[in-house]
Amino acid sequence: MSDTKKEAAVPKRLAANYSFGDPIPPLLYEISRDGRRAVRLPDCDVPQIDLPSELLRADDDPLRLPEVSEQDVVRHFTRLSHANMAIDTTFYPLGSCTMKYNPKVNEVAASHPAFANGHPLVREEDAQGSLAIMYRLQRMLAEISGFSAVSLQPAAGAQGELTGILMIRAWHESRRDEKRTKILVPDSAHGTNPATVTMAGYETVEIPSDAEGNVDLDALRAACDETVAGLMITNPNTVGLFETRIEEVTRAVHECGGLVYGDGANLNAILGVVRPGDLGIDVMHFNLHKTFSTPHGGGGPGAGPVAANETLAPFLPGPVVDLTGERYGFRQPEQSIGRLKAFHGNFGMLLRAYVYIRMHGPDGLRAISENAVINANYLRKLTEKTFPAKYDRICMHEFVSPGNRYEGVTTMDIAKRLLDYGFHAPTVYFPLIVRDALMVEPTESENRETLEIFAEVLERIVTEAKDRPDLLHDAPVSTPVRRLDEVAAVKNLKLRYER
Amino acid sequence: MAYLGNTDADRRIMLEALRLERIEDLFADIPAAKRFPELDLPPAMSELEILHEIDELAAMNGGGPRLLSFVGAGAYQHYIPSIVSFLSGRGEFATAYTPYQAEASQGTVQTIFEYQSMVADLLGMEVVNASHYDGATAVAEAAIMAVRSTRGRDSVVLAEGLHPEYHEVAATYLRPQGVAIRAGGSAADELINAVDERTACLIVQNPDFFGRLHDLSGLADAVHERGALLVLHVDPIATAILASPGSLGADIVTGEGQSLGIPVSYGGPYLGVFATRRSLVRKMPGRLAGETTDAEGRRGFVLTLNTREQHIRREKATSNICTNQGLMALRAAIYLASLGPQGLREVATLCYQKAHYAASRLAAVPGCTVNGGEDTPFFKEFVLSTPLTADDLIAGCAQRDVIPGLALSRYYPERTHDLLVAVTEQYSRAQIDALVDAVTAVTGDTQA
Numbered sequence: 001m002s003d004t005k006k007e008a009a010v011p012k013r014l015a016a017n018y019s020f021g022d023p024i025p026p027l028l029y030e031i032s033r034d035g036r037r038a039v040r041l042p043d044c045d046v047p048q049i050d051l052p053s054e055l056l057r058a059d060d061d062p063l064r065l066p067e068v069s070e071q072d073v074v075r076h077f078t079r080l081s082h083a084n085m086a087i088d089t090t091f092y093p094l095g096s097c098t099m100k101y102n103p104k105v106n107e108v109a110a111s112h113p114a115f116a117n118g119h120p121l122v123r124e125e126d127a128q129g130s131l132a133i134m135y136r137l138q139r140m141l142a143e144i145s146g147f148s149a150v151s152l153q154p155a156a157g158a159q160g161e162l163t164g165i166l167m168i169r170a171w172h173e174s175r176r177d178e179k180r181t182k183i184l185v186p187d188s189a190h191g192t193n194p195a196t197v198t199m200a201g202y203e204t205v206e207i208p209s210d211a212e213g214n215v216d217l218d219a220l221r222a223a224c225d226e227t228v229a230g231l232m233i234t235n236p237n238t239v240g241l242f243e244t245r246i247e248e249v250t251r252a253v254h255e256c257g258g259l260v261y262g263d264g265a266n267l268n269a270i271l272g273v274v275r276p277g278d279l280g281i282d283v284m285h286f287n288l289h290k291t292f293s294t295p296h297g298g299g300g301p302g303a304g305p306v307a308a309n310e311t312l313a314p315f316l317p318g319p320v321v322d323l324t325g326e327r328y329g330f331r332q333p334e335q336s337i338g339r340l341k342a343f344h345g346n347f348g349m350l351l352r353a354y355v356y357i358r359m360h361g362p363d364g365l366r367a368i369s370e371n372a373v374i375n376a377n378y379l380r381k382l383t384e385k386t387f388p389a390k391y392d393r394i395c396m397h398e399f400v401s402p403g404n405r406y407e408g409v410t411t412m413d414i415a416k417r418l419l420d421y422g423f424h425a426p427t428v429y430f431p432l433i434v435r436d437a438l439m440v441e442p443t444e445s446e447n448r449e450t451l452e453i454f455a456e457v458l459e460r461i462v463t464e465a466k467d468r469p470d471l472l473h474d475a476p477v478s479t480p481v482r483r484l485d486e487v488a489a490v491k492n493l494k495l496r497y498e499r
Numbered sequence: 500m501a502y503l504g505n506t507d508a509d510r511r512i513m514l515e516a517l518r519l520e521r522i523e524d525l526f527a528d529i530p531a532a533k534r535f536p537e538l539d540l541p542p543a544m545s546e547l548e549i550l551h552e553i554d555e556l557a558a559m560n561g562g563g564p565r566l567l568s569f570v571g572a573g574a575y576q577h578y579i580p581s582i583v584s585f586l587s588g589r590g591e592f593a594t595a596y597t598p599y600q601a602e603a604s605q606g607t608v609q610t611i612f613e614y615q616s617m618v619a620d621l622l623g624m625e626v627v628n629a630s631h632y633d634g635a636t637a638v639a640e641a642a643i644m645a646v647r648s649t650r651g652r653d654s655v656v657l658a659e660g661l662h663p664e665y666h667e668v669a670a671t672y673l674r675p676q677g678v679a680i681r682a683g684g685s686a687a688d689e690l691i692n693a694v695d696e697r698t699a700c701l702i703v704q705n706p707d708f709f710g711r712l713h714d715l716s717g718l719a720d721a722v723h724e725r726g727a728l729l730v731l732h733v734d735p736i737a738t739a740i741l742a743s744p745g746s747l748g749a750d751i752v753t754g755e756g757q758s759l760g761i762p763v764s765y766g767g768p769y770l771g772v773f774a775t776r777r778s779l780v781r782k783m784p785g786r787l788a789g790e791t792t793d794a795e796g797r798r799g800f801v802l803t804l805n806t807r808e809q810h811i812r813r814e815k816a817t818s819n820i821c822t823n824q825g826l827m828a829l830r831a832a833i834y835l836a837s838l839g840p841q842g843l844r845e846v847a848t849l850c851y852q853k854a855h856y857a858a859s860r861l862a863a864v865p866g867c868t869v870n871g872g873e874d875t876p877f878f879k880e881f882v883l884s885t886p887l888t889a890d891d892l893i894a895g896c897a898q899r900d901v902i903p904g905l906a907l908s909r910y911y912p913e914r915t916h917d918l919l920v921a922v923t924e925q926y927s928r929a930q931i932d933a934l935v936d937a938v939t940a941v942t943g944d945t946q947a
């Protein structure tokens with residue numbers, strides 16, 4: 001803190017727990033006062049009976065929650081919201097996350113009482129509107145991706161992955177092919193891929209990448225044998241490159257009797273450009289919370305629908321929505337792997353994605369990807385001196401640069417210093433195949449000026465790294481808190497408020 | 500074109516900088532024969548047009564505001580204070596990512612910490628994560644965690660009263676891991692006897708799927724004696740007045756957090772609540788926020804114990820979960836803070852009283868029985884058996900704008916005459932009377 005800032009600071013006790021620019025409020029428990037209340041409920045208007053005393057909370061186990069007024073709650077969460085960077089406040093080039101603008105009309109549609117108050121177990125005849133949305137979304141996603149059928153059950157990308165690998169497993173089992181125990185996963189893959197393999201009861205075999213950032217085809221071929229159940233592949237991959245020999249990759253896996261799972265997290269680069277189903281992928285997931293603009297919510301909820309070709313469609317999780325005549329209804333696919341969650345998917349997110357796709361149409365979808373890709377390439381070009389992409393090729397929607405070019409400063413220092421300039425940082429230290437990676441995904445919603453300013457800021461940071469490395473080591477200074485000690489958090493584990 | 504940052508002029512400048520002529524040149528890596536497919540999709544719509552379409556689709560959903568529905572079965576219509584949607588809709592929360600850069604995400608991480616704290620107090624547990632996709636996946640992941648925490652044990656026992664869809668989800672998750680699922684009945688001694696040296700955990704839902712409350716005292720000790728863990732799946736609202744799962748000795752507690760300020764929204768997004776003991780925290784799946792200090796010694800919050808998670812541990816992670824239900828945890832936090840201990844107890848008590856009022860009146864309808872005529876304790880939901888089939892009763896009542904409950908034949912085909920009826924604090928006495936009148940009239944019509 002500068003001296004003036006220090007002198008001018010208001011003593012904490014007098015700042016009414018809050019001064020502008022220091023927006024982290026105390027915990028609600030800390031401002032709680034016995035008997036203070038927010039929401040009131042109606043009086044009981046029915047005859048009352050005794051509660052079953054033997055089942056009740058004991059006196060020595062009282063219910064403790066904060067006691068605050070409604071205004072307290074509103075101020076608390078409004079102040080907390082000020083302590084967040086978000087797409088709505090700033091450029092958020094977090095690679096692999098597709099932080100695009102989240103249209104507000106989506107929110108209006110999802111809060112329509114006919115949808116928000118629709119109980120999942122009403123009779124199908126009372127939910128024809130909701131079912132129509134689900135049916136149409138299934139069809140639209142199938143068309144966009146080049147597959148024959150879609151299930152909207154999975155709640156997020158990782159659950160979509162589990163779905164797909166379980167479908168592959170069920171397919172092998174249906175053919176009594178029981179010697180297959182492995183799933184091939186490129187070393188560039190997202191952590192959810194190998195974690196999914198384990199959850200599906202398979203073993204991960206890591207496949208290296210080649211010098212161009214693609215899957216090493218020779219290594220892949222060498223790994224393909226009769227013990228391989230399948231391959232998980234992300235295309236465009238996590239270094240933002242299109243797998244140029246994708247058809248050879250999928251063929252190699254098919255030839256050894258395996259199937260191919262497509263991680264669709266990066267679909268934003270290829271809408272209307274190419275369809276995974278046309279490239280030999282057998283089953284894939286979508287992240288509606290990336291490609292189709294549903295808000296990330298600070299960690300969800302998302303939705304991870306899964307699309308499959310004719311071979312795997314019978315194994316999709318159910319229920320799926322069918323149209324018979326003019327009536328929409330649920331159906332369980334014949335050889336379904338079962339349910340992935342209760343009810344029928346994160347409907348609220350499905351509705352938002354439906355609105356988004358309808359508003360774009362085929363040309364609009366293609367324009368999304370064209371603009372996402374041109375923005376990424378323009379930014380890659382602008383930063384080719386400061387943070388050159390690891391692979392010197394035209395990229396798709398994102399690019400990855402090694403962050404260890406400047407002595408004495410780390411990728412994390414650079415990321416934290418970016419926060420001081422008011423930008424969210426790129427994804428850092430992922431993917432693992434690029435040392436100390438910085439992964440930058442600008443998305444189609446950003447304009448050219450923002451990209452240019454961002455590139456200029458990176459140049460300044462590089463200069464600072466040489467002249468004033470302390471500015472990077474000490475960063476961030478303009479955020480509500482300075483750099484946080486993650487090691488101490490683990491050492492003195494404190495996971496809840498303690499009285 | 501909607502939501503694009505750039506103009507044609509911008510794109511020209513950018514292409515020039517890239518020494519490309521056309522945007523199409525960016526896609527040369529893609530197999531030419533597969534490039535730029537014609538997508539057979541309806542043409543673009545403006546915001547105005549899509550909102551009209553949404554209204555039309557909304558009108559296709561039956562009922563409308565006059566319809567009075569008593570369907571619960573795992574998703575409940577509770578009153579949601581206005582500030583819940585108001586605050587959780589703020590773009591600073593809704594359009595942020597998982598708080599990987601904690602210094603720029605204190606709003607989200609502190610909220611998670613406060614959610615963890617409040618839910619821990621509600622459940623009487625030491626550690627709560629944030630979060631799972633829903634109650635069903637929380638149960639499935641609890642089973643996996645129990646298997647991982649009890650060496651060499653490879654089966655789980657599910658009590659009969661677990662939501663049938665949760666059974667199905669648990670089967671989907673556990674089958675590939677080679678974990679056997681065994682049915683445990685519902686009486687306490689049956690449950691305990693089902694636990695053997697292969698059992699990693701016993702999973703009990705309370706109140707159970709049928710709304711019944713069970714006396715669980717002593718259960719944990721008996722389960723622990725056999726070397727297994729006890730997983731309790733609870734209704735977070737009910738825990739406001741009932742013995743906390745922690746006080747009952749549960750090792751893992753799961754719940755469907757939808758009741759805590761989240762709309763039913765045709766089945767999602769909901770909130771998987773998940774809690775455990777401190778000693779098991781490193782086996783726990785999911786995100787955790789922890790308290791720490793910044794470079795100036797001030798309090799701040801970070802995601803912690805990441806070495807359990809997929810982005811660090813990959814195939815050895817405790818789960819593959821990444822995106823979870825963060826914004827729903829925020830809603831639950833706002834809900835709990837808005838109600839406070841007194842308000843939440845009132846919600847729970849109102850649910851109890853109103854459900855019992857409805858049950859006692861329905862039990863008096865000729866030909867109807869409640870909970871098989873037994874005096875079982877229950878919370879906000881009960882089984883109504885009627886002389887008509889449940890489907891016929893529902894069809895008849897729907898004519899009177901009442902959906903009296905869920906036909907249990909959906910899950911138990913042989914139970915053709917049973918409905919599951921849910922009554923929460925939302926319903927006034929007059930509305931409950933309207934339910935009773937509808938059931939009386941429809942059953943009376945056919946009896947006459």
Ligand SMILES: Cc1ncc(COP(=O)(O)O)c(C=O)c1O
Pocket residue numbers: 096097156157158159190192193234238263265266287302304820821822
């Ligand atoms: C490449 C990739 N695959 C999979 C996932 C997992 O998706 P989700 O977070 O929706 O579970 C992500 C998202 O973080 C990703 O970037």
